[in-house]
Amino acid sequence: MTHTRLEAGRLTGNIEGFVGAVEIPVGVAGPLLFRGTDVQGEVYAPMATTEGALVSSATRGAMALTMAGGVSTSALAQTMTRAPVFAFSQLADACRFASMVTGHLDDLRAAVREVSNHAELVSIEPVVLGRTVHLRFRYTTGDAAGQNMTTICTWHACQWILRQSHLLADGEPETFIIEGNTSGDKKASSQAMVQGRGIRVSADCLLPAEVIGRVLRTTPDELFRGYQHIAAGAVHSGVLGSNANTANIVAAIFTATGQDIACVHESSVGQFILERTPNGVYASMTLPGLALGTIGGGTHLPAQHELLESMACTGPGSASRLAQIIAGFALALDLSTVSAAVSGHFASAHERLGRNRPAPRRQPDSPDAARTSPTLPASEAASQPNVII
């Protein structure tokens, strides 16, 4: 605990009551060949995790994508939102405010520029809800995740609003709160899927049957059939998005690269799509809102920064690059996971499972004993049933 390399003096703004650090082990997955708008060539991704088989399963998926010619990626949108709420005495005042405030976008942009060189106000959208107006501010924030930056900017812009008596029916609104829970901050919400927050990113690839057979140890038909049942289960359970285990990649790379780990909650929503093609499958992964950055937050911590550098994720445009890397590996892992689930079936897997496990009653069955045997090669391990968690 106390033997940390972190220097307390450099943690101002990151933590209070500092007593030490926990170490999360990092494994390297890949390589994965990217053909994205902001990332080309082979990339190895550091994953901080304690979930056995995750790194090897992601690596197996990456191998499949790479052999298929690589994964295409694109960042589709990049905005950070903050949504203060203004409460008036009645609906009519709320409507009046909502209709007038949108005419002041330029004034609000000017107010924002007074407090930040990095955040740029893109738009404001008022949402009237009874006597309140939730005012969604949408910013670009360069390569920073920008949650704090946009809070300060929005606060400052709202102070400007609160000084405009013509906007406020009878003087001040009864209440003003800097966030009314419609920005999606730290929340897994349906709105997050529909409207995104942070970086929206997609990755896709065509995989031929040969690669599916050699690397993923299944067939296009078997893989696709399994996918359909898993997708149907997600709908039935009211899952936000639809995927096998996107959260594993988001959590592992977020943790390795100094992101706000709490954002794993909102950022792990993903839509994994698989289609049968004449010669194999088409696979895509869309992550609607990765709240991440390559500057600010914990990205300056020594190991985290080193890992960002190892992926060339520092400097202008690197946030979009990091988002695309995450989307690529999330696609890789879901492909491997679903393949493991469908091919690890019946007698053969049962046998392997039995062979690798200690006699249950004699040797205590610790939770760890259930994990992947280290003596198996990675691709074998990845096809065992326990990798799908």
Added chain:
Amino acid sequence: MTHTRLEAGRLTGNIEGFVGAVEIPVGVAGPLLFRGTDVQGEVYAPMATTEGALVSSATRGAMALTMAGGVSTSALAQTMTRAPVFAFSQLADACRFASMVTGHLDDLRAAVREVSNHAELVSIEPVVLGRTVHLRFRYTTGDAAGQNMTTICTWHACQWILRQSHLLADGEPETFIIEGNTSGDKKASSQAMVQGRGIRVSADCLLPAEVIGRVLRTTPDELFRGYQHIAAGAVHSGVLGSNANTANIVAAIFTATGQDIACVHESSVGQFILERTPNGVYASMTLPGLALGTIGGGTHLPAQHELLESMACTGPGSASRLAQIIAGFALALDLSTVSAAVSGHFASAHERLGRNRPAPRRQPDSPDAARTSPTLPASEAASQPNVII
């Protein structure tokens, strides 16, 4: 990166491709006085985070709860689920299987006992969806989170099922997959809210006006009014649950104690309830599904284990204790956050904000510059607008 204290040899089952570790700084929040079923007395909680002001804001909330007489907590349910899917050729076969398989709970329990001393099968629930049956297995797993353990057990139980020809209309089902996405594993879903997975836990407290004024720097009326707008915003945005920032506590304590960080996605759903009482407010926090354990996974890593020990969260019953500690601190943080949001209003906060901030254009406005000034005492800092993220 490479100067880790972690020994590769002890990480079998946790990671592959091991290259080192990242350190996440740990701050200690509290004390918080508990009056829970599994935790009594003052507790300090370690939080691994890079989110500035989180620890001090949680501490401020803990102080308020403690001064109010402490937080009551209770674990309401504790089950781990795994839901394989069996696909038949048609609906009629699926119905037949669903109606018959429930009669074999004892056989399945016996099968489970063959492979685990820790997992106990509580119930099975078949869900027919067209030609498929998603079969929800529900287990108790002691103090382990139990995801892997229950995968092995369910696999073994399903092998038993697949050998019962009378259960399967025409021999084997067309497809069997160990998870069909209805268990909620690694997913933020509506089902998670309704049915839970892992430990369901509640915390509550009555806070008198005096404590609200002295510690949270607001009044019961102001606090409650702000809460209402935040709760309404959550409904409007389709948030799973309703809270201010439960994810911050779940992520920080999960990371500090060796939990599977990917489970932050599914486990951060929470329902924060505030009511106005004659003399203050009533506050409760319900977390429907904390997928956590105090044994297994990353809980054996040195610092993580030490931190579990620091909260007396090792040994029988400690998973429930840890869940209650998380619920208590999640309640504390939401109280502090909403208080900061409502009291940091208008002129005064604006002034403080201006006073503490560097002149924007002259000194580059790095993202970190937007963070809490270190010269403020914690409670002051916590009332600034930027703490609410």
Added chain:
Amino acid sequence: MTHTRLEAGRLTGNIEGFVGAVEIPVGVAGPLLFRGTDVQGEVYAPMATTEGALVSSATRGAMALTMAGGVSTSALAQTMTRAPVFAFSQLADACRFASMVTGHLDDLRAAVREVSNHAELVSIEPVVLGRTVHLRFRYTTGDAAGQNMTTICTWHACQWILRQSHLLADGEPETFIIEGNTSGDKKASSQAMVQGRGIRVSADCLLPAEVIGRVLRTTPDELFRGYQHIAAGAVHSGVLGSNANTANIVAAIFTATGQDIACVHESSVGQFILERTPNGVYASMTLPGLALGTIGGGTHLPAQHELLESMACTGPGSASRLAQIIAGFALALDLSTVSAAVSGHFASAHERLGRNRPAPRRQPDSPDAARTSPTLPASEAASQPNVII
């Protein structure tokens, strides 16, 4: 308005302030060949609607299912829920109540039997949420939808509870409300999908390529490809369930048969699944919660009762039969709708569209002008783009 055949004296219990009636036109769709557990043979379904092309599109889908050998259907569950909430002064009391009340199922069943011969209490499930306990009562109600019946029963059962001082920590709970919004009554909710309310029912069929070509005017590949995009869109939009237009069938048959039309909101959730088979497609439709009955409510109104009789949906078991008929026709309509959407593509449909439409600027473009031309045969009409709404 005033020339209604309805007799005011027979509407007691259905309406107050009675001034007349609206007539909703009824068309007959079908025949559809059923091979269900409660319905066999060809069935014509009455649909009360003003949505042009709905009846003919459903008929087209029914023709396809019938030519494919008929639709299999099964009612999977049938329960009506009512969920009162008891509020205590604190969490501990709520927990105590929750753990004790479940031991009194037999007493509560006896209380229910005092007030109803039809409702049978199946189970109670307490849900602790802070200081409150939502107590879900689950009943069977014969062939009645049972919303009112179970309200009375639950009220009576709760009166029994309120007299048991040992169940209530310090005398009475602070508040008791007969419904705390966790039963799903009149609500479209995620819980409705997961747990159902009313009758849960599935329908399925295998359709060969030949039928798809002749009746649905498309190919298995084209149909399936279109389905996948529509299913992906539903996930992206956070739709409850996943379908093309289940609400059309639920609304039309509910209205024709005297159901509570407000229940269209909660009952129209459906999961439509399409899979490509070697020789065509497999299609299923699962409706998780049809709140319907064949006795009670508006089922006794003359025309409505006649229409129930025309489907042999009166007498014991007829509620389940009606639910299966709805599921069968909902499957038929979704098949026809998606087929129309995918086959009405490009030049040919564009041409037809132009041919059938008046010159836009000269003749005013009334909303009705956009509807299906009456000169087209039904299957042609059904393949036009406007039918998919």
Added chain:
Amino acid sequence: MTHTRLEAGRLTGNIEGFVGAVEIPVGVAGPLLFRGTDVQGEVYAPMATTEGALVSSATRGAMALTMAGGVSTSALAQTMTRAPVFAFSQLADACRFASMVTGHLDDLRAAVREVSNHAELVSIEPVVLGRTVHLRFRYTTGDAAGQNMTTICTWHACQWILRQSHLLADGEPETFIIEGNTSGDKKASSQAMVQGRGIRVSADCLLPAEVIGRVLRTTPDELFRGYQHIAAGAVHSGVLGSNANTANIVAAIFTATGQDIACVHESSVGQFILERTPNGVYASMTLPGLALGTIGGGTHLPAQHELLESMACTGPGSASRLAQIIAGFALALDLSTVSAAVSGHFASAHERLGRNRPAPRRQPDSPDAARTSPTLPASEAASQPNVII
């Protein structure tokens, strides 16, 4: 059935296979005093329903709102959406199309004007999802609901798109479907809450304690306490929106006025907000998406048209007026329903219940027997527990 006043010749565009009609009884609720942007003065609302106590409960709520000075209402937005999907061979092509198509808004507007004088294209929004682009068209459609009109317009606009070879990477997209399930048509979805479809409308009112006591037979404290538990239950159940029974009003007025009854599914989402004020309560109701019109569809049917006229809901601006009337009555009903739920408590209600009910075992307990006794005055009836369904 066959004695309908509807003339088959006038139903072209509304129904096929016409065999007659069902009559739905209509009761008149109100008066309710409006002070809305498009509706002022006392309004009586026709409700077509078979749900006993609905009309009298709505009338009771209307009386309370009227005595409190009337209900304010405002239409916040009015747009109809249609969202075709274009599928390309890969993500890169989809991205290219998405970025280019938005530059052609003027061309698409021109294409729309060729086929409609009523629909006006407001905006287009491309949503990239893997290799597909869902293109959300947003229109104003005057006083028509506009679903069919906008389908035709979108179809025509898409034909224009399909002729622009520079927009399509390699000639035509693989697939084009007129609706990819992201418009929200006939779906209850989270997106509907966040983005609306049709008319978004709010209603609000301040109710003094005196009115609450005299009309709603409860106190502000009791009413508010009950509301809180009901709102918490909605969150816990994953309800879209949050209300007591908005679906009842939407269904009853939609049916009475010739709306597409299937749209009850998507249009019944509502957010009911209650706040305690020093002298009573503040109440608001926001309906995010009423898919309704006062021209087109079934609005021309004789009784339905008469009922629209009775509310002065014909002619320009009347769709917005109708939406506001629905919001006002939805607010009225929810106020009455929650009041009934909270005040119908314990001994007194129990007594009344017993007094009004037949001896259970001797007289058969038909479902109708459970309904409100006709001998009670409306306000009494409305306070009985069974009205809350």
